[in-house]
Amino acid sequence: MxxxxxxxxxxxxxxxxxxxxxxxxxxxxxxxxxxxxxxxxxxxxxxxxxxxxxxxxxxxxxxxxxxxxxxxxxxxxxxxxxxxxxxxxxxxxxxxxxxxxxxxxxxxxxxxxxxxxxxxxxxxxxxxxxxxxxxxTGVTETGSDATLVVGDLTLDEDTREVHRGGQEITLTATEFELLRFLMRNPRRVLSKTQILDRVWNYDFGGQANIVELYISYLRKKVDAGREPMIHTMRGAGYVLKPAG
CATH class of the missing domain: 3.40.50.2300 (Response regulator)
Known part of the structure; x- marks a missing residue:
């Protein structure tokens, strides 16, 4: 071993x-x-x-x-x-x-x-x-990670809590990791390959729809009934930026 x-x-x-x-x-x-x-x-x-x-x-x-x-x-x-x-x-x-x-x-x-x-x-x-x-999922060596803020969206890496406009959003472990990656790179277009490598540690060679699937999950929770923050850049990837 x-x-x-x-x-x-x-x-x-x-x-x-x-x-x-x-x-x-x-x-x-x-x-x-x-x-x-x-x-x-x-x-x-x-x-x-x-x-x-x-x-x-x-x-x-x-x-x-x-x-x-x-x-x-x-x-x-x-x-x-x-x-x-x-x-x-x-x-x-x-x-x-x-x-x-x-x-x-x-x-x-x-x-x-x-x-x-x-x-x-x-x-x-x-x-x-x-x-x-x-x-x-929050079992960490230290409790020193910062709170990420993009517009009215906040993500606390210590407590694993996510809020938009003061309303709590419940995410799965993978959804949380995907949102954290987007929030650590606000206004930056992230390609599917970058997201796969960072969130799943896999390179599916463009054959997977896993990124699109989880982006849709996030949109239903983060953007539902609100002005969108998660945007698709055709042929390039995805970007998260403040609404408005």
Missing amino acids: SVNAASRPDLRRPDGLPVRVLVVDDEPTLAELVTLALRYEGWDVRSALDGATAVRTAREFKPDAVVLDVMLPDFDGLEVLRRLRAESDALPVLFLTAKDSVEDRIAGLTAGGDDYVTKPFSVEEVVLRLRALMRR
């Missing part, structure tokens, strides 16, 4: 307790390997070998993130995700799968997954990607 936890900052929950992660995979050896690696990070980890157990464990354990295999013996990981998100719509999920085509990656992400690792994978990659998801 090549995970070097000692060289990385400790991630904790906002209440100071260890991060909770649920690992779901029908291969016992693989589930145990990932579980041990995450426990080496100092995290509180539980595992499940099928979908039904995963859903039941999540309800009891209330994880901060889920490592989820797509192929399970009872129902697939996409159905597990649907059930988990019905109870916690911002729960970050890292998919594991033997499928490595672009179409399969898109299917997992458009279903609501926040990241994707294909088998065979290194445990180190799983840990690093999961740490990135944890930082997105």
Whole structure:
């Protein structure tokens, strides 16, 4: 196991307790390997070998993130995700799968997954990607990030709260990360490739509609019933700027 936890900052929950992660995979050896690696990070980890157990464990354990295999013996990981998100719509999920085509990656992400690792994978990659998801959802090493302000839109990186015109906006982990990237670059046109690299760490070669999909999600929450702040620049990308 090549995970070097000692060289990385400790991630904790906002209440100071260890991060909770649920690992779901029908291969016992693989589930145990990932579980041990995450426990080496100092995290509180539980595992499940099928979908039904995963859903039941999540309800009891209330994880901060889920490592989820797509192929399970009872129902697939996409159905597990649907059930988990019905109870916690911002729960970050890292998919594991033997499928490595672009179409399969898109299917997992458009279903609501926040990241994707294909088998065979290194445990180190799983840990690093999961740490990135944890930082997105407010489990951070420090509490020093600033509040971002663009027009009447504010984003607090400490509390994960977003408001426009004083009205609170609830975002999923990926929506939050996308909006943060846009707000850190106000009035700057960001290409689809830049957004994919920053938010998803993937290069889909222009074959994915994942950026367009999440931009539409953001517009429904940020711009709905208001003067638009998120604009499409045809052939160039997207830009966020103050309304008016």
